[in-house]
Every structure is written in structure tokens, then in C-alpha cells.
Amino acid sequence: MTSLRSPAPRAAPCGVRTTPKEVPCPLSRNALTPPGPGAGRTPGARPGSVCSSSCPLSSSSSPSASAPASRACCSASPTTPSARTRTSPGLDNFDRLVHDPLFWSALKVTVVYTVMAVPVTIAASLGLALLTRRAFRGSKLFRSVFFLPVVTSLILASTVFLWIFSSEGPWSKVMGLVGLPDQSWLADSALVLPALAIVGVWSRCGYGMLILLARLQEVPRELEEAALVDGAGPWKRFRYIVAPQLKGSFFFLAVIETTASFQVFDAVYMMTGGGPANASYSLVFQLYDAGFKYFDLGYASAIGCVLFVLTLVVAAVQRLVIGKES
Template sequence: MPKKIYTTKSWLDNDTVAAWTFLTPALSLLGVFIIWPIAYLFYLSFTAGSFTLKGTYWIGLKNYWRLLLNPDFWQVIGNTFYFTVATIIPSLVISLGLAVLLNRSIPLRGIMRSAYFLPSIISLVAAGLGFRWLFQTSGPVNGLLDFFGIPAIPWLGDTFWAMPVIILMSIWKQLGFNMVVFLAGLQAIPPSRYEAADLDGANAWQQFWYITLPGLRPTVIFAVITTAIFTLRSFEQVFVMTGGGPLNSTNLLVYYIYQEAFGQFDFGYAAAAATVLLAVTLVLIYFQLQTWKEE
């Protein structure tokens, strides 16, 4: 009868142990720099006080109740919603049109792609300073209006015009990124679909409506969600251009959190507002993951 031979396996032969061994450094960094700050933020939203010798103390849901009853918070929510919607729609429509144009063989296509993408890599602070200079009372935009006999407009000092200027800058900043995303989506659509449509006598608009848009469905959803996240975390343009004014008309949620935390030192209340922002962002990410799963 043959003897059984027993060998000692290396601990790396156990797939589970090996996987956890190699994942531990990354998970440690993830826990220290992402999971722990989120957990502490959530805890802080149930406290009051400051980081002094007195410290913080538990107050339960009072910070969230203050959010619900604070008219300034609801004005900021309205500003953020207006800013988000007014930025997403033009940035998607214009960038899709540019992508369709640049997907064709036209002169200087490579240079134009680079030129349109350039704003995406420019610092938001630098872009904000540039737009503030353009739209200041004695700036080039009002100089152009004066050339045509139109009175100067206090763009950044007017409650009606200040937000559209910030929206314009944000659209300009986001166009290049969305254009590249749409270009990648367009190149993933099989050319055979367009060839079949040509044989069936479909014109350019019919091809765009029945082939391009359906083929870009996951790309459009990705662009919508990434642009929404970009607008929800907007801070630099408000900080540099208007400081949330005039009369709180350009105050967005991230800037409001900054004001409450580092202007008023009301860290618990600011943490509650930041938790609301985190919840909205997680919902958007969930929809994006569900879309990818369906596709």
C-alpha cells in the first residue's frame, strides 16, 4: 500500500491569506485617509463645541434640525441646484456638438482638440482670477459693451448677473473633459451601424438621433454624473470671484460649509451640512454604478 506524502504548503498558496496580505497596505491607507475621516465627520455632525480645551459635546440631531430651519441653508441649496442644472445642460450639449464635429476628418482637428481640452487642466483659481478680471466693472467685457453703446454692468456685484458669470466659467472649465469623454464614446460605436443607415437612406439627423444618442447612453450618464459632482464640490470659483455674495446669491454648499467651519468655527453644524453633501454624492455614485452594471 503506497504511503501518503504530506507536504507543507506555503502560506501564499492560500489564496485568501495571500489576497488579504497584499491588500492590507492599500486598505490601511483607505481606512486612515477616507473611511476614518468620513466616520469622524458623521460623528462630528452630532456634536457642538470646538477643538479647544473645552472640546466637543454630544447634542444629537440638533445640527440637522438647525439645517432644516435655517433659511440661509435653503437659499444655498437653491443656489447649488440652480448652479448645477445650469452648468450641466450647456456643458453636455456644447461638448457633445464639439465631439461630433471633431470626430470627423476636418482641418486642424488635433490642434482644435487640444485647444478645447486646455481649460480642463488650468487651475480653477487661475481661471477664476481670469474671469474676475474679464467681468470686473472696468474690465474688457464692459469695455466691449461700451464700444457698442451699452451701459456697463456690475457683473460680480449684481445679484442677478453674478451667478451666470460663475456658471459661464464652470461651463468653460468642464467643456474639454466632457468633449474627450464623448469622443471616446463616439469612437466605440461600430461604423457598420452608420453604413447600414446610409444604405437605408437615413440622413445625418436621423443617424444622430437613432444611432449616436442610443450608442452614447452610458457615456451621457457618466458625463452627467461627473459634471454634477464637479459642480457640487465647486469652491474655488466662488472663493476667488464673489466670496458668496452679493447678498448670498452665489453662495454654494461647499463654500457655505467652509464659512460655517472656519469662519464661524461651528464645526458640528458644518459637519452636518457636509454630511448632506456626502449623501447626495453617494446617491449619484450609486446611480453611476447601477448604470455600468446594467450595461
């Protein structure tokens, strides 16, 4: 009859030390439970406290707008203690921003560029809209040509304007013909911002033309015809009939163009690189340098928060003015 007992274990060879095999402990129910929201967190640390108080849109805007803004505010004012100091850096990036002369220079450049570009863009948009308002032969072609810069790559256009504004370009030749110095505008600290503003106006006025043209089509023709019968000239008809109908569109364009001017980067990057002598060094260019050149993401996020607040202030002023008008 065959024995059912298991065979005896073999003896280990001489000189070989044997250790008993460790039997793995069965997983308990708690081991399969995922950690709670507070697991692994330092006692007393509240990562969301600074984020919720620093971001203006964290509680009042949609998630699509508040999430990126909250992330930027968290990066600019982190609450995680550093490995060296064991202290929270808090708002150190904003303190650096306040005491950084380059930041104030970039802010001044951005504001001056905006003051140059926005009024001229709105005026050029209005002129193009009035020019193409009436239906004539080829009017649609003219509208398409004027709108073409909006969909043209600004990187490619900046390369062309780089040649135009060079000392050997056609712009310098024209300036020489009218008695002005024949020089490169991009190499002069006093002329580089007007040159960039011209590029900005060229690339944006087609969009403004489309907005104003759509509003002009809604102005009743009967009012203008009645004013014409009463002897009102073109200026009076525009001032008392057309212009009041365009107030809302003007304010809308002012906000859109101001926001676009605050974010000027492509033309600066391709044409000047922030020079000469930081004369065209804008806020977005400083943000780019801090984040992608020096990898100082916290400082770059602080600059982004400043841009966000500036845009928010412009939008609030526009909303306040429109509310008073209505």
C-alpha cells in the same frame, strides 16, 4: 585587619531636618500591561453607536471611502458630553442646519447653479466631441486646446474671468453692442450665477469632450455608412445610430458634472465671495465659513454630510437608470 562594616552615617548639621529617602516600588507585571480598550471610558458611553448608524457607507463601502465619511458623521453628531451641560449634543448640529435660513439659501444657490451648468456642460462636450471626431489636419491640436482648461488652475482662470465680467471688461462691452445693459454681471444678483456657470462650463467641457470622444471612436462606421446610403441625414444618423451608443457616457457625465457642481468653491471664492447679498453663497462656501472662519467644525461636518448624501442620491439615481436601460 580592615573592618567590612559600612561607615556610620554622618550626623546632619544642626537645624537641618532629615527625611528618609523613598525607595521606588518595583514595577509590577500589571503596570507594564497596556490599558484595555475600555480603559478610561465613561460607563455607559458608546462612542461608535451614533457614528455607525449615521454614516451610510460605514458598512458597505471600502475603508478609503467609509473612514472619512465616518469621521465627518462623528464630528457632526458627537457623543462626548459637553463640559458645561454634561449632556450629549447628539444631532444638534443637524437641527441647527434645518432651522438655518442661510443653509436653505445656500442649498438653493447650489441647486440652481447645478441646473444651469450641467446640461450646458454636457451639450458643449458633445459639440466639441462631434467637431473633433473626424481626423483632419490639426485635429489633435484642437483637442489639446479644448482640453487645456481642465488642467488650468481655476484660481488663475477666475482672476481673468473677474476682469472679463467686470463693468469695464470685454463681456460688458459686447452686451452693450447688442443692446443689453452695460453692467458688471458679478454685481447683479440675477446675473452672478449665470456668470459663474459660464466659468464652470469653460473649465469642465474639455473633460466631457474626452469621455464622449472615446465612446464615439467605438461606434461602427459601417452603420453610419449604411444609413447614409439609405438617405438618412446627419440628424437622423445621430439620433438613431450615434446617440443610443452614448447613453452610458451621458449618464456618467451627468453624475460627474453634478458632483463637481455641488462642490463649486474656487470661482465663488475668487470672483464673488458669496455675494452680492448671498446670491452666490454655495453650500461648500458655507462649509468653508463654518469650519475655517468661525471654527465650528461640528456644523461644518453636518454640511459636509448633507453634500455627501446629495451626491449619494445622484449616484443611486444614475445607477437605477442605467440598470433599467441595460
